[in-house]
Amino acid sequence: MKEYQTITEISGPLVFAEVDEPIGYDEIVEIETPNGDTKRGQVLESSSGLVAIQVFEGTEGIDRKSSVRFLGETLKMPVTEDLLGRVLDGSGQPIDGGPEIVPDDRHDIVGAAINPYAREYPQEFIQTGVSAIDGMNTLIRGQKLPIFSGSGLPHNDLALQIARQASVPEEEEGDDDEGSEFAVIFGAMGITAEEANEFMDDFERTGALERSVVFMNLADDPAVERTVTPRMALTTAEYLAFEKGYHVLVILTDMTNYCEALREIGAAREEVPGRRGYPGYMYTDLAQLYERAGRIEGREGSVTQLPILTMPGDDDTHPIPDLTGYITEGQIYIDRDLNSQGIEPPIDVLPSLSRLMDDGIGEGFTREDHEDVANQLFAAYARGEDLRDLVNIVGREALSELDNKYLDFADRFETEFVDQGSETNRSIEETLGIGWDLLGGLPKQELNRIDEEFIETYYPEDAESETAEEVAAD
Amino acid sequence: MSQATETDAVREDGVIESVSGPVVTATDLDARMNDVVYVGDEGLMGEVIEIEGNLTTLQVYEETSNVAPGEPVENTGEPLSVDLGPGMLDSIYDGVQRPLAVLEDQMGAFLDRGVDAPGIDLEKTWEFEPTVEEGDDVAPGDIVGTVPETESIEHKVMVPPDYEGGEVVSVDGGNFAVTETVVELDNGEEIQMRQEWPVREARPAKEKETPRTPLVSGQRILDGLFPIAKGGTAAIPGPFGSGKTVTQHQLAKWADADIVVYVGCGERGNEMTEVIDDFPELEDPMTGKPLMSRTCLIANTSNMPVAARESCVYTGITIAEYYRDMGYDVALMADSTSRWAEAMREISSRLEEMPGEEGYPAYLAARLSEFYERAGKFRNLNGSEGSVSAIGAVSPPGGDFSEPVTQNTLRIVKTFWALDADLAERRHFPSINWNESYSLYTDQLDPWYVENVDENFPDRRQWAVDVLDEEGELQEIVQLVGKDALPEDQQLTLEVARYIRESWLQQNAFHDVDTFCSPEKTYAMLGAIETFNDEAFDALEAGVPVEEIQDIDAAPRLNRMGVQDDWEEYISDLEDSIAEQLREKY
Ligand SMILES: Nc1ncnc2c1ncn2[C@@H]1O[C@H](COP(=O)(O)OP(=O)(O)O)[C@@H](O)[C@H]1O
Ligand SMILES: [Mg+2]
Numbered sequence A: 001m002k003e004y005q006t007i008t009e010i011s012g013p014l015v016f017a018e019v020d021e022p023i024g025y026d027e028i029v030e031i032e033t034p035n036g037d038t039k040r041g042q043v044l045e046s047s048s049g050l051v052a053i054q055v056f057e058g059t060e061g062i063d064r065k066s067s068v069r070f071l072g073e074t075l076k077m078p079v080t081e082d083l084l085g086r087v088l089d090g091s092g093q094p095i096d097g098g099p100e101i102v103p104d105d106r107h108d109i110v111g112a113a114i115n116p117y118a119r120e121y122p123q124e125f126i127q128t129g130v131s132a133i134d135g136m137n138t139l140i141r142g143q144k145l146p147i148f149s150g151s152g153l154p155h156n157d158l159a160l161q162i163a164r165q166a167s168v169p170e171e172e173e174g175d176d177d178e179g180s181e182f183a184v185i186f187g188a189m190g191i192t193a194e195e196a197n198e199f200m201d202d203f204e205r206t207g208a209l210e211r212s213v214v215f216m217n218l219a220d221d222p223a224v225e226r227t228v229t230p231r232m233a234l235t236t237a238e239y240l241a242f243e244k245g246y247h248v249l250v251i252l253t254d255m256t257n258y259c260e261a262l263r264e265i266g267a268a269r270e271e272v273p274g275r276r277g278y279p280g281y282m283y284t285d286l287a288q289l290y291e292r293a294g295r296i297e298g299r300e301g302s303v304t305q306l307p308i309l310t311m312p313g314d315d316d317t318h319p320i321p322d323l324t325g326y327i328t329e330g331q332i333y334i335d336r337d338l339n340s341q342g343i344e345p346p347i348d349v350l351p352s353l354s355r356l357m358d359d360g361i362g363e364g365f366t367r368e369d370h371e372d373v374a375n376q377l378f379a380a381y382a383r384g385e386d387l388r389d390l391v392n393i394v395g396r397e398a399l400s401e402l403d404n405k406y407l408d409f410a411d412r413f414e415t416e417f418v419d420q421g422s423e424t425n426r427s428i429e430e431t432l433g434i435g436w437d438l439l440g441g442l443p444k445q446e447l448n449r450i451d452e453e454f455i456e457t458y459y460p461e462d463a464e465s466e467t468a469e470e471v472a473a474d
Numbered sequence B: 001m002s003q004a005t006e007t008d009a010v011r012e013d014g015v016i017e018s019v020s021g022p023v024v025t026a027t028d029l030d031a032r033m034n035d036v037v038y039v040g041d042e043g044l045m046g047e048v049i050e051i052e053g054n055l056t057t058l059q060v061y062e063e064t065s066n067v068a069p070g071e072p073v074e075n076t077g078e079p080l081s082v083d084l085g086p087g088m089l090d091s092i093y094d095g096v097q098r099p100l101a102v103l104e105d106q107m108g109a110f111l112d113r114g115v116d117a118p119g120i121d122l123e124k125t126w127e128f129e130p131t132v133e134e135g136d137d138v139a140p141g142d143i144v145g146t147v148p149e150t151e152s153i154e155h156k157v158m159v160p161p162d163y164e165g166g167e168v169v170s171v172d173g174g175n176f177a178v179t180e181t182v183v184e185l186d187n188g189e190e191i192q193m194r195q196e197w198p199v200r201e202a203r204p205a206k207e208k209e210t211p212r213t214p215l216v217s218g219q220r221i222l223d224g225l226f227p228i229a230k231g232g233t234a235a236i237p238g239p240f241g242s243g244k245t246v247t248q249h250q251l252a253k254w255a256d257a258d259i260v261v262y263v264g265c266g267e268r269g270n271e272m273t274e275v276i277d278d279f280p281e282l283e284d285p286m287t288g289k290p291l292m293s294r295t296c297l298i299a300n301t302s303n304m305p306v307a308a309r310e311s312c313v314y315t316g317i318t319i320a321e322y323y324r325d326m327g328y329d330v331a332l333m334a335d336s337t338s339r340w341a342e343a344m345r346e347i348s349s350r351l352e353e354m355p356g357e358e359g360y361p362a363y364l365a366a367r368l369s370e371f372y373e374r375a376g377k378f379r380n381l382n383g384s385e386g387s388v389s390a391i392g393a394v395s396p397p398g399g400d401f402s403e404p405v406t407q408n409t410l411r412i413v414k415t416f417w418a419l420d421a422d423l424a425e426r427r428h429f430p431s432i433n434w435n436e437s438y439s440l441y442t443d444q445l446d447p448w449y450v451e452n453v454d455e456n457f458p459d460r461r462q463w464a465v466d467v468l469d470e471e472g473e474l475q476e477i478v479q480l481v482g483k484d485a486l487p488e489d490q491q492l493t494l495e496v497a498r499y500i501r502e503s504w505l506q507q508n509a510f511h512d513v514d515t516f517c518s519p520e521k522t523y524a525m526l527g528a529i530e531t532f533n534d535e536a537f538d539a540l541e542a543g544v545p546v547e548e549i550q551d552i553d554a555a556p557r558l559n560r561m562g563v564q565d566d567w568e569e570y571i572s573d574l575e576d577s578i579a580e581q582l583r584e585k586y
Helices: A155-165 A193-206 A229-243 A254-267 A282-289 A318-325 A336-340 A370-394 A401-418 A428-439 A452-458 A460-474 B100-107 B220-224 B244-254 B270-283 B305-324 B337-351 B364-373 B404-409 B423-425 B442-452 B457-481 B487-506 B519-541 B546-550 B557-562 B568-585
Strands: A007-011 A013-019 A027-032 A038-047 A048-056 A067-074 A076-079 A086-087 A104-110 A148-151 A182-191 A213-219 A247-255 A302-310 A329-334 A346-353 B014-022 B023-027 B035-039 B044-050 B053-061 B073-077 B081-084 B091-093 B127-128 B143-148 B154-160 B166-172 B174-177 B182-187 B190-192 B196-199 B206-210 B231-236 B259-265 B294-301 B329-333 B376-379 B385-394
Touching: A027 A048, A048 B053, A076 A229, A076 A254, A104 A229, A148 A155, A148 A318, A155 A247, A155 A329, A155 A460, A182 A193, A182 A229, A182 A254, A182 B519, A193 A213, A213 A229, A229 A247, A229 A282, A229 A302, A247 A254, A254 A282, A254 A302, A254 A318, A282 A302, A282 A318, A282 B337, A302 A318, A302 B385, A318 A329, A329 B044, A346 A370, A346 B423, A370 A428, A370 A452, A370 B457, A401 A428, B014 B073, B023 B035, B044 B305, B053 B305, B081 B305, B091 B100, B100 B190, B127 B182, B143 B166, B220 B487, B220 B519, B231 B404, B231 B423, B244 B259, B244 B270, B244 B329, B244 B385, B259 B270, B259 B305, B259 B337, B270 B294, B305 B337, B305 B364, B305 B385, B337 B364, B337 B385, B337 B404, B364 B385, B364 B404, B385 B404, B442 B457, B457 B487, B457 B519, B487 B519, B487 B546, B487 B557, B519 B546, B519 B557, B519 B568, B557 B568
Parallel strands: A086 A213, A148 A302, A148 A329, A182 A213, A182 A247, A247 A302, B091 B294, B231 B385, B259 B294, B259 B329, B329 B385
Antiparallel strands: A007 A013, A013 A048, A027 A038, A027 A067, A038 A048, A038 B014, A076 A104, A329 A346, B014 B023, B023 B053, B035 B044, B035 B073, B044 B053, B081 B196, B127 B143, B127 B174, B143 B154, B166 B182, B182 B190, B206 B376, B376 B385
16 A cells, blocks of 8 residues: 655645546545544546545645555445444444444445335335324335424434334234344434534433444534535445345434535535535435335345434425435425424324325235325315415404314314324324314214215214304204 | 447557546557557446547546546547347446446446446347248348347347448348347348447438327326327426426336336436336236337436446437337336436546636537437338337426426427426326417327317316316406305316316226226216316306305216226216206206
8 A cells, every 4th residue: 555745736625636646536534644644535536647535534744755555445334233322433443442343344434225016115114103204204114204494493302203103013913033123323414512412322321322323423514524524424334234134223313404515615626506506416415325225125224314404494495405305205394383382293184195105004014094195185275374464364253164173173183183293102003093083073974085984984973063053053 | 239240440549648627638648539448457337528739548447436537548530329129128227337237247236337238238139020931122220130139029120321222142040149140142241130329329210200099098187188199299397396206107108119228327226126027917907918028128227337327318310210110109108318428428527628608618418319219100211110109207496497408408399288386286197287288289189089089089188177277367366265255167167177187187007907007987077077167157047056066976986987997887877967966956
């Protein structure tokens, strides 16, 4: 391995060096500064004679006399089941003072794409205990379902609640074999120490840490390192899922910081920027992370992703949420208005979506009426929301009796169905039960999304008569 | 892809000069534009995209990690081509026609690099039945025999379009591998069941004709309001989650095409898996055969190499054209053309080309129109008629239709199905906005509807359009004063419009029955709403208050027409009950 002292230029996170041997694209580089620090980086562009290096830990302290070593391989993550319970920094080095990690294998962090022909279509319902998710935007094992939030909103509480409560109903029946234990991978990118503590405390309190691997890149850690952290996390997740049979839940937060790091590198390379200054290849780059969720035919485990992103200016047309929504299998919106009304979790179900829901619910998965009930709740809540605008103008009295029922429905939907608190864990039956209870406030013939048979079975007995009485009393 | 055959064109190897993601430059490479090359020690597949003096720029279809300057580049001397022959149906390929099933066998569940595989199995034998005899004269494009390719499709073996043609001097029937010669001509040309064709070049045809038959989709809003012709073009733009993919899947499932080529271009892996899982189980409503036996899938998902994403739409349309040449109606779906455009942009920016609007290369519009130009109804070289219908999803950033890909596409395509996030949020599916969407084929397709569905079809459609328009205007007033402030006849119009929207325009793709709706049923369902309309206005005129009209028991049953298997009886009963219940009131 040759050492060079040939740095020609240092610019932002990039270092350019002259070389006299061929250097591989993506290869790992170590740069030693005059005061003895070693920084790691990666080859971004390699031409004969000159390479461009992206330095993970920041270029601070590097000068033209620093020495550059090329390690002849791409970035690897040492993987082993012993990682469970460990806390690592954003590039995979232990920071918990624990024993050295003896790897079982070393995996390239740029994971190869899963052959779509080898995938198994995810269909297994995960009960999160959160009605707005289970009932309306169901999470499925192997899904990538991001949380679209804004700064200062309680997205972390929701992520933690899901991590705590997530279960697969059949597990309760105890037919789960050893091979499919549950694990959590937590990848933090540029979050504050305070936020990180929120997660760590909860993991410790609930004992979840033992079955977790934590990767920490905090706000004051180098930004460029953030481009590596999720890849380290996902490489570990894939290993645990597809080689060791774990059902892995990966929480990545905050994807917005990740994207900012990409933008920074792009700017330093003087690339032609895409929309709002983000690199034109950001879609591809994000896809290479998000598509690492899923199931593979013939393998036990699964990788479920729950990335969190804060939308700059609460704007979901911003490139970060926009490109994410185009790749992930739905999204859960955290809403500022609901939050200020004290609804907990403040999930706005209307723009939220779970694309894998249709095949993972219904008879044999959740309950026969699930899809119809969800559709009806969506339609009724949307109608109630519309009427709220109108009511502001004309007042409630100007509306028909039916319209007033829809208004009541929308209010109750928020306070009874969505607002459950962060400690309540509802079964899917409870969730659907509350749904029917709310639908009982509407006349039967309004339920046009629901099969007549289900109305027969589930429509609350007393509701119709109540409605009739009200009419009589008018 | 095509395994470039040994030709004398093999040229000097070059040497890698630089590597930056999918773009590699090489020196000393003797190559022509678009030649396929093998890059580096691992022999990764790539294509020549720029030549400048001694420096050649290549786009590489596989990951380039660890590829270094100094490694060799080998030129095949052939442009990027596909293998065409029996075995493409019921197959799933990546963007450069490597069969994903074969790749899985060779390298497991994850896509490794440097593995190549022919687009069609070179060893498998097929039963060739000649349709020519010795002494017959054959010209380019002519059919010389048939092969039972799948349960539903008979594959026609044709004289390649770039042959001269001549007299048949020998012909063999029986079982052959695709590389074996089955017909020989007097000028020495040999015809196999397999041919190659460069993907970036349209296959020739005699002429383009005006399409006059609809591509029946089984989707009410499409067949009923915004039909596409067989040989037509359509765009489906919409923000994420608005229903582009489900609409494309619905078309792939239920459209009455002979052949479906589905291109998953830079989208989700699981969506392709869903097709692979579902299609073999589903039946073509026209033929009763498994859907997969008429389908060819091309999957270059978002996490697969970006250069292969650029080529996958070409691979798809070339395969489509080949089946068109046999005289088939082919429907091609590309989900999403925006990802293809972005792949162009990504490569272009690495080439440091002058960026046009939003960073897209200046040739974006030209590439899009070249692509859609390859669709159409054609008179083929062999005299048969065939068509390629092209339906492209568009994924505008932030859902804003003013962006370059949407705008340039709209300038070309003749059917526009505008998806609407607001409708999707309230789970009005398909979320196709009826005010913004249009079809420029309606006039030329009307005679077909008149002849095959009902004389009154165009009028009934116009009635529905008028009611929806009126509703749009009335809604603006309602937003200000509430519904009850409107006169009764207008309230009734709103009620009728609501039924058109909720029971006719809405269609649940996931309901066993509702997922497919024949044009006859589409027409009859709208008829039932029209009956309600007519009877209701008669009643109103006779002095029945509008609330009483709305409240009849039969009316909500309109909402359940879509899910009826036995719809004829249901609808005629329903129409009777509506009339009866309303007439009772006066
Ligand atoms: N015709 C339909 N019937 C029922 N649900 C639909 C229909 N179209 C779309 N959907 C719902 O909308 C979701 C998003 O649709 P999709 O086609 O994946 O959107 P896009 O491709 O535009 O992002 C689907 O997962 C499904 O739940
Ligand atoms: Mg889609």
